[in-house]
Amino acid sequence: MATLELRGITKRFPGVLANDSVDLEVSSGEILGLLGENGAGKTTLMNILYGLYSADEGEILIDGVPQSFAGPGDAIAAGIGMVHQHFMLVPVFTVTENVVLGVEPVGPGGVINIKEAKREVREISQKYGLEVDPDAIIEDIPVGIQQRVEIIKVLFRNAEFLIFDEPTAVLTPQEIEEFFGILNGLRDAGKAIIFITHKLKEVIEVSDDIAVLRRGAMAGRADPATTTEADLANLMVGRPVELVVAKGAAQPGAPVLTVADLVVLDDRDQVAVASISFDVKAGEIVGIAGVQGNGQTELVEALTGLRGVAAGTVTIGDKVVTHATPRQIHEHSVAHIPEDRQRSGLVMSFSITENMVLDGYYHEPYSRGIKMDWDQARAKAGELVEQYDVRTPGTEVAANTLSGGNQQKVIVAREFGREVRLVIAAQPTRGIDVGSIEYIHERIVEERDRGAGLLIVSTELDEVMALSDRILVMFDGKVVAEYEGGAVTAEEIGLAMAGAAP
């Protein structure tokens, strides 16, 4: 029986106390859920544990013996394994090759003994119920299986303590269920597991013990048997949080977005969106559910002018905008919350003011001719920061100093900060904390009640179900199912997301 203990871990970054005297303990045969908002210090803590950072104060003990990790190598040697949120796999290698990468069993003459490697991979996958084909190429297998490869990788290196960083973010509901089965199996096999997440439901379902971090410090522990989501949210955010989106019935008006037989190609010229037709009416929220990579990204990019349309038409109001540029779409009073806020939504080293006028800078009042009016821009930014509750020391700090939730609020503020009649929002709350999610959801409903049409694309099934008046499920580039919001279960949608036609 092994025990991993963190004692009084404190880590300071310039101007930030990332971890404030954190104590944590996990033993063999236990799953510890580590819950916290973005920026609460979960990742910092785990990076310390994994040897990527060194703590300013405090110590790491394994079975009571203090450890000092100069790098991940030391942590791995001590039996700590990390399954990262973004997989570290070589897409063109086989499962076996990925597992043994860096610790290959070598025969005489330095030749890799791939047969031996394959045998070990098979052994591990049987022992822990991690079904994989050792010869499959990584890029050919689904994300859920790729995750198993990551787990096997860690087990191959003899990890006793497994850290999972937001492991469910990329999985379908069914895959999540399977993943929980694997977690339980690992626990029963005597591994100690730290499960990092910000999803309340999951942490209650799978953990044996829950630790909640808030602003770098331990906010409290909870017993999954007795705690509720509301309690946990309260611990996480430090105030009561409304978890259910409060909204009245939709009052749909005329269509604001009409998509007819739309075909869109992806970067490799493969059909990503295969002849889709739907509409979004004023005053309604249409949600698009689906596992990531089923054409949602390409659909949104096509609707917002970022990607060319191969066939079909897109109409906003009564204007055909099939081949419009992003700016023309913008000028049709369309708000677009992009899928990847750091890649497309913000210029991270720009100030909040600059980001607030990123798409409206070229017209009055922010500029006249080519002369920017920074005073006007600053005033507007200050107003929006106030109105949208962006937590920042000022409007002139760079966007990259904000937490993920506040960055997202900047985008929402910019996009909703003018009169819009259509909102296209992709993953509007991805990776942000419950407090900010609550806030952004309220704004979305507010826009609907004001009369805008909204298209919400999200891989978070809960989110789609909570917000939508109508739900479309995308699979393999097509809309495979349509439901009325509130009249469908997660299981039904989950099946459609996995491609099983209803």
Added chain:
Amino acid sequence: MTEPQTPAPDNGPDSASGSRWAAFMDDLTGVNVDWRSALLVPVLAITAALAVSVIIIVVSDIELWREFSLSALGDAIGQAGSAMWALFTGSFGSLAAVSSTLAFSAPLILAGLSVAIGFKAGLFNIGAEGQMLMGGMAAVALGITIDIPVFLNVPLAVIGAMVGGGIWGGIAGLLRARTGAHEVITTIMLNSIAGLAVIWMLSTDFFQPAGRQDPVSEDIAVSARLPRLLGFLDRTDLRVHFGIIIALIAAYAIYWLLYKSTIGFEFRAVGFNPDAAHYAGMKVTWLYVSVMALAGGLAGIAGMTQINGLLYRASPGFAAGIGFDAISLALLGRSHPAGVVAAGFLFGALRAGGLEMQVVTDVPIDLIGVIQALVVVFIAAPALIRAIFRVKTGEEIGQLTTGWGT
């Protein structure tokens, strides 16, 4: 130190409309103006570079290698000392020295601005040298054919040089926008093409004076010459000309463009994050073309100051490596117009002082290249400076450009 931020930080009600100068300095140094840390690294880097070059002079002393003795070592150190002194007197020691420094600075600043504006837009303009040549040749073509009053002829030369260099830079931008060909590669190639094109052009009847066989152009009209600023003193050794004024005007214009105009906002947005710029409705490919054309135009003016300010005629290599020094200079100046001006004066002083050093001592002027390179190395590696001088220099230097692959 962080990348310059704009607009100026709102430090309170009084700074909202604040003085223009304060805003300018805020843009230069980032959000929280910390003069000490903003100047510390460059000053220490220059100090360290000079110290290392003293060592280089000493250890490269040929007498010392023939037969080591303490007196030879003493001589070598003395030699290094007088080289450093010559470097100083040649650049700042007299009115002529200052004038020479300013004359050298003008094209350096202009070419530095060319590279800097590329950096700001995420483009690595290695082509300032070629753009200088093309701009300069345009100025020569105008200067040998048109003779109108100086207040018309000089502006005409500026415009002509801008167009000439701008087209050359614009080609690289167009290739990047249309085909994705990386500007590092294309500008290097365009440098070679420009260099050879100049030699060819100088052998044509249009440029070559009658009776000459060597590649050299006719002299430009006197009215096309950039007026000498200290001409009223009636001394031939005061070479500072109107080019430095053009360079300073250009620096301010680029500052205004980058931080006060919608165009500059687009340039910087594309430079930091082309995806977000595209998302925000900016025409990224068109911006690549216009940035490269503007960069080429600035380098073109730099070439023009070489011709119309100093040489009065073209011969191969009249760009004199200034276009390459400009890259170091833009890095040193952190791609900010004010920084480029400061770095331009420094490099101009090194060139002026280097000449004096070569005359007074045996140290070849090539040492100047070593010093410039060392300054950039130390600037780019603030950790090194910290280790050497055991000081805290604030944050690491910001991102200068977005890698090679993007």
